[in-house]
Amino acid sequence: MTSTIDFTDLSAKHTSDETKKRLKQRYWAEVRLKAYGMLAIAFAGAALLLLTSTIVTKTTSVVYEYYVTLEAQIEVSDRDQERLADPNPRLRANLRRVVGASLQETVPGEVGRAEQRALAGLVSGEAGLELGDLVKADPSLIGQTISFDALLDDNTQLYLKGSYGRPETINSSGTLTLTPVEGEDGVVEAKVGPSALTEVFEALRDQRLTEAQRARAEQRRQQNAVEVWEQRLLDAETEEERSELESRLEASRFQRDAAASKADGLMQQATVRREITFEMGNRDPSLFLRAGEGWIKATAVAREYVRGEFFEPIEGASFPEGEWSALMMMSPEIERPIDDRQVVWLEDFSDRGLIVEKFNSRILTVSDSASAELAGIWGALVGSFWTMMVTFLLAFPLGVMASIYLEEFAPKNRTTDLIEVNINNLAAVPSIVFGLLGLAIFVAGIDVHIFGYEIQIGGFLPRSSPLAGGAVLALMTLPTIIIAGRASIRAVPPSIRDAALGLGASKLQTATHHVLPLAMPGILTGSIIGMAQALGETAPLLLVGMNSFIQEPPGDPLSPGNVLPTLIYQWNSNSERLFDDKTAAAISVLLIFLVIMNALAVLLRKRFERRW
């Protein structure tokens, strides 16, 4: 040591100003660390909140389903008659003609042949069948006219929930004057107040401006390309290269010019202040004029003037302010599955109070369907039930037996060590690997060639069956149950064993009569948690085929079925938009079950928690 250390000097440092300053920094570091911790928890909390709010909002949107009330005159064909007379309730009659006819009765005005399909498309295919069921139950209805609620199609329901937006009333000032256009049937010109169409006008102008900007960007891109090709052309060496580059250059020039002229045209339309007429296509917002019972859909807009066609006929030619209205729908027709014609019908129904909202019990009581508005989770619930039964019946006894053996009987040797290490590792093996195991051993089987014989090992469980799925989940859950079981058996104090053994009970009697009952609450808690995990498991079940399309709930563990998580996966990969919301509803049901199971586990733990 070269320099002598003077501890007194060092001590003096503790009270110096410099130390005080340092102390401030040190405390600042503490505040930072604390803030990071709180941020981390806030992040986790926010994630959970976002997750639950996503699911809850989506679920609430399918709590109700929509019907339209129709006056249906029941007329049945011979074929329908045959089905209606059949006592088998599964043979359903489809009275879709009656539904179609009553729809046409309900809408005002004539419905052209081309429009009939669009009109019929508003209701679900199920409507005709449900009407059939009604008539089958009460054949006296035939020939009568009854009021019937027809289930609406999935897209129609989404429209009514506002998923695509609804037409909104805009400034409707001035008097509406209608003048039929000579020579064109159903086409009309309408004059309105001077400020009535400003909103539409601005929207259309914005629309054109954005498109013009897009065209300009394209023009610039193509200009860049042109420059690149020109440069390359200068550097080109072979004739072949040159001719190819020239053709590319030509194409780019053409596209540039096309974009430029498109942009110019749109800019001109958008910027001219004077009188201009915007032609409205299906990429533009939709504009409707409404007077009395009738609707006009605009095809062109100028200031104070609208040119359009009658969607529903309007009686009269002049309407003072307050007796007519202009409605605009921002989402363009091309971006929604409900076209303008259907919008008018639906708005008409809803104004007349024909749209009925009913609690959606269907989703809980029916099984899967290809039509989003008809799909339900009942089949998957039954499948989950069978699967969980199988899992529990296999994993619980095996788990309890294994933990008794390992805690009470196993000699402390290498085999026991091996089993222990094995169980710990199994608990961390990815679930999909268990799926592969189940597929190979339980479902498909492995073909082995021995002495020229082909012997199949395994493959004894039917594919897609809850039995196969449950067996796979049982293998996955087993480690969890064994680990929990061993812990709670270990927690039983040795004094109880000693007492039992001292009274002359055998080791097995001690274990089953004295230790096991005391350890049971703990084992059950662990098992419930393991079962909850199994209930939410998806990947291994996909591999054993439990993602089949199930329209009938499985009657036993051997018939094909699916489970809630795989149903969620299937629905989520379906492109129909209503399935999005229904998926959330299925998730809610799954989560409710999980919450119940976990609450049960917590309760059990609290109730039987014992300190020795």
Next chain:
Amino acid sequence: MTETDMQNATATETESQNASGLSDISPVRSAEQIAERDIKVRCHEVDVFYGTSQAIKKVSMDIEDKAVTAFIGPSGCGKSTFLRCINRMNDTIDICRVDGTIELDGEDIYDQEIDPVQLRARVGMVFQKPNPFPKSIYENVSYGPKIHGLAATKADLDGIVEASLKRAALWDEVKDRLDSPGTGLSGGQQQRLCIARAVATAPEVLLMDEPCSALDPIATAQVEELIDELRQSYSVVIVTHSMQQAARVSQKTAFFHLGNMLEYDETGKIFTAPSHEKTQQYITGRFG
């Protein structure tokens, strides 16, 4: 005590240290020497509560500088609790509340202005069980100087580490393996390492909470010898279960019983002519 007094005191301390060296201090002191000692910590009517139960009742005492003060008494008498008040270690326990005043060099350490972190740098502590950090010996000792910014350069830090280890009489045993883990040392070495760690922070007072209770007799003897040497530079307060230890290392002894301090006097007097009946019973082994 004023600022100037303090500086004078430290100056004399340094002189005496330089004059006598570290090794040749006789454990026996003359009456004049005892009289010269200053008061380092002044406690006045200290109460400690854990929740609603009172662990320390109205304890007042003056702890001297450059001397070893021993707290003795039966288990649960509150001697450790009182010790932990002196560097506000009790602050880390939520339900603990301290009333009364404790002054370090005239400053109330429970004052709003006083920062416990800074206080603990001035009042070091050694615990019952050796608790070296799971780091190298060097890192263990340099921990305090580093967090308090005592060393500007690596060389300074090396110097502090070496001096502290020397002061803790551990240098010769570990100088060749400063990078090996502190947890690899023997029990006695570990405790001396913890003392070196406390010394390196350059405290003015050293609190020791039964520092030898987890050690074997030989290690205990080494640590006791070390405590005696440390008296040279610090005010040392030691909690001990062993009356022999108190008699061996301390100059003053306080006897605690059920949260009360029943007697506080020169060690020699406590062990030969205790004034309190309970003290008499305790030191003669009637209870404890």
Next chain:
Amino acid sequence: MLPLTLLTIVLMSLVAFALGRSRALASSEGKISSLHSRPSYHGMYMLLWVLLAGIGVFIVADILFSAFFTNLVMGAIREATPDLAPIAQSLIYSDAVKIADGGLPSTEDDLRRSIAETYSGYEFWRLGLIIVGSLGAAGYAFWHTYNQVARDFRARNRAERILRGMLWTAATIAILTTIGIVLSLIFETLIFFAKIGWDVPAFLLGTTWSPLSGVSEGALDPTKVGAIPLFLGTIMVTIIAMCVAVPVGLFAAIYLADFASKKTRSWAKPLLEILAGVPTVVYGYFAVVTIAPAMRGFGETIGISIASESALAAGVVMGIMIIPFISSLSDDVINSVPQSLRDGSYGLGATKAETVRRVVLPAALPGIVSAVLLGTSRAIGETMIVVMAAGQGANLTINPLDAVTTVTVQIVMLITGDTEAATAAPPAFTLGFTLFCVTLALNVVALRVVRRYREMYD
């Protein structure tokens, strides 16, 4: 028929219990204490033997005779159509089975009908042998054990020995599972490598993954089985997930263990546990419906194009899933750092933050490392989030904003796809084997680190 047989065996065992019990009672001549074992142990002894013999013979006979008769039928098919490929022959077999069972075959012709007839003939014998064999064995066990029941018979010891054997068997299921996993994976993996001509580097180092496009006569195209894009995708998603999970989980654990008040802990810990209980398919939905669109929208506003299925979205959501995993494991190890170390640090005048950073964390490091390793192994093996949110095309990319595919996604795609199992299974199982090896290695290392850590402070 077969379930009925099993039911009969169970019924027989119950009868055996009752008979054994009453015979023991009878043999005691009214003095139960004169029996060596209590009457119900005699019953139990009989019950166990009847069950074991009956069900044991049932399983063995089922496996043996099924294999034997299937081979006989296949032999007949081979004789009739020596020129057909084995796959076509097994198709004929499955058609014949369907005809015999009254199902719908893919085609029906004379050959299939005659094979079906042969099959039905053998099926009669197969069922007969299994039923007679298992019932016979159960009956013999019944008779034999019934005769054993006597006053001095050590029924309890015998029955307990059997029960102990059963307990032992249950305990070895864990080992059997591991063996089953390894065997089934290795079996198909060998087939896979045989199909690509043992070109292992082509699999491990190749950059094009499209195993089903180069199939010809059962062989796979070695240039199309390169798994690098999958490995890269898996690594990328895992890294993103760990970038979210490790800081959040670790800081949350530090905060909860050393800073939070009791009250905060009482709601924050369950909050994290709830995140752990959410099924992965729900996280997948969350990624698809909320996170991916939000990211795409955000990317659009700042002018970056983010694919609707991106590694980023899948990774972030997977990170959220792993947060509770990291935080609870880290919380455990941080809490198990002895208080004496903290006191030592506070006693030297360290602040809480310094104590955590310089003493607690270094002391807990091994445990935290193993938590991170276990989390990583989780992320690598996670399936549903990536299947739903990361994409399916095997792009070779390192851009986290693009769609990537992972090992697990490809396993699901191959197995649940339309391709027949004989073609799709080998590459899928090979990927599964790779996955198993990697996660097993991570788990073993992590568990070993944790165990050593526990030994240090216990």
